[in-house]
Amino acid sequence: MAGSTRVVVIGGGFAGVMAANRLTQRDDVAVTVVNPRAEFVVRLRLHQLVAGTHDAVVEYREVLADGVRLVVDSVTEIDAAGRSVTLAEGGVVAYDYLIYAVGSGSAEGLVPGAAEFAYPMATLEAARRVRAVIDGLPAGAGVTVVGAGPTGIETAAELAEQGHRVSLACGGALGAYLHPRARRAAAKSLARVGVRVIDGPGSKVTEVLRDGVRLGDGRTVPGAVTIWTAGFGVPDLAARSGLATDAVGRLLTDETLTSVNDERIVAAGDAVAPSGVPYRMSAYTAGCLGAHAADTVLRRMASLPPEPMTVFFGAMCVGLGHHAGIYQLAGRDDTAIGVYVGGRLGAKLKALTYKFAVKHLVNEAGKPGSYTWLGNNKRQQLLAEATPERAGADSA
Template identity: 55%
Template structure:
């Protein structure tokens, strides 16, 4: 083994081609982790030439920050970046078809396509008139629209989860007074005391919060609520719910109801042992972890480790990830850190205010710094272990043989 922790080519076998589809938190870290072996040829496929910090998109929208980074600062030496979109995986031929018409051969594939925003077709007018925030391109369009909108124009944010809260809070930095419509309770992933603290901050800063209220229809200048109430809305931002790209299903691979790739506890596809999933698009034992950058990094490392185990002819490890909680920014000067048990259930312990803002900014920077650290020294990432996982159903149990 070399001083950097990588196995040297002289001690290894023939080159293994690994294609990583998706250059987000999970895919980028997986690509770097694969460099632990020198006999692996790594190709990262991503539709954009820049890395997107999705957890900063609300800042991009409000004009209080940027959300892209140069892949040159994130990818380790030898990783080939292909700026293109995967349209189909041919498991029989072991090829990935790209939107440009090209194909890539692989021996192993890391499926890290992530998640995206979802404008619901079931809500009349949402697709036509609501604005999404979960992708770079839609966030840029939304920012341009906001720049043309008077500060006193009514703005509605739909979605009472952390994305909706952060978006509404960031808009107050512009001097706006948005309405936040929650289909259920505000911030359901937080504890009751933390929810109260968040609600107080929003109220104090002029955000109108409507809980247990559904949006029934979206118009160009208004929203219709579930009880028929019509509220003026010059701009409606949809921050509720996520979707998963359809690549796995389109390629004939089994997925869950949302579209995540079904895997066993080693993140290996139930249909093909040469395909391993990571991040938001993975559904191990049909019990996916919470969609988050927190889980994406460790799952990316785990997926890469599974591939490396297969190459080495050893049994891959099962998921062993525990959570510590979550955090939410409330503009640039406040935030909240919620503590949780390793199974991701919340405790009543949290802190907020300026300390919460500082902690959230530290987490944002850490999410990127761990990718850079893995690029410098593959295998350096570590995470909290011990999160309990449900027993695998019989349908998820497979006997894996070495290639």
């Protein structure tokens, strides 16, 4: 419409869609989402795609507000001075404000042999490749999952439930975020479905072989397929475009999620590092950051100062197959406490996270501005305590 403020959102994941939907509460905003896929990826279900129990996608018409323009393409460059983005398929899209929500993927340059013999699963395309490989395995063939964060644990459990012989190479503690009590419960649940957990000193994978992996203590774990879930990386779009980033490429912003280079660029999701100290990755975090990024833009449009972002992480949920899960409660500093919900009730709570992660987007599309979350007055204390090492560390 004539006189509209043009907002381009790069990335159509949880953060990007939440931001786009929230922006539609003003009818003088023209929102364009640029995303390389025509389907919305329910990323927290990718382990189920690998196991063949869910396709991990929904149609954008189900989650994106009416009136938001979807461009299926990739952005190759951000021209901050000219306020435009260049598309891979040709053409330029101009903006008045830009929301940078490009998401994350697997880390590159992992260990010897990983590029040749390991299968990442952090994107829809990668997870589909893994699914095809798993489908082609002979009966009894071993599968090695590398990485014992939520994705690794959930993938190992799902595959074991499908009857595969699964080894989980933790590279340290099983579920490092979990409280020791919850960790012991998770280990029992994994053993119950047949996952061989390899944790503790010496369990880090130092080489991926054609038929297995080699660990730091010299042991070799045989397997027909190695699935890589460890590590974290973000697209280099911000760095290539001359914007300030942290050591791994996340866009550096202030606490309002505004780029330190340009107040017309606001960021959300996995690829943002507010004050150099990123938030913990999750679909919940992405939704909160996306909503706040939109609020920052809307406040600037209204000539109001943007407010700092704050979010309280009350829990983290890890699936252990269809019949068990761990709902780990946390303190206000995002540190796990000794209280958790496990077993079948934990599995039911995990199932609810799948439902509500998408439902929050649908609700915001129907009633923009309605999404709310709890703030955390510990953020400033955490920033004061953060070390340079933590500020550049992987938040996965």
